[in-house]
Amino acid sequence: MGGRVKRIAGLAEAAARAATEQEDEDCALCGRPLGQRVERHHVVPKSEGGTQTVPVHPICHRTIHAFVANRELASAYATMDKLRERNDIRQYLRWIAGKPPDFRAPTRRRNA
Numbered sequence: 001m002g003g004r005v006k007r008i009a010g011l012a013e014a015a016a017r018a019a020t021e022q023e024d025e026d027c028a029l030c031g032r033p034l035g036q037r038v039e040r041h042h043v044v045p046k047s048e049g050g051t052q053t054v055p056v057h058p059i060c061h062r063t064i065h066a067f068v069a070n071r072e073l074a075s076a077y078a079t080m081d082k083l084r085e086r087n088d089i090r091q092y093l094r095w096i097a098g099k100p101p102d103f104r105a106p107t108r109r110r111n112a
Helices: 002-024 058-067 070-075 080-084 087-096
Strands: 039-042 053-056
Touching: 039 058, 053 058, 058 087, 080 087
Parallel strands: none
Antiparallel strands: 039 053
């Protein structure tokens, strides 16, 4: 029974820590404040050996993967700054700039 109590206490502590960390963080792609839902994006995909993650909105995360293949993320866009320089991402950033943190919309894949 002690193990279960420790796990529950650990989960509560992790949730509280995550809530305080999220208050001060902005999305690594668009720079807007993070909302209730936050996802972690591997700057270099795990499948390509990446370990570093950054917090992003779910819509920003979907947009990254809709526009850029994992191989491209690993080679040509290994930093968020390089990713923001893409024309399609730049256009997305202009569009999303005025939206609230928890804004949701369908994301379509780019036709290759």
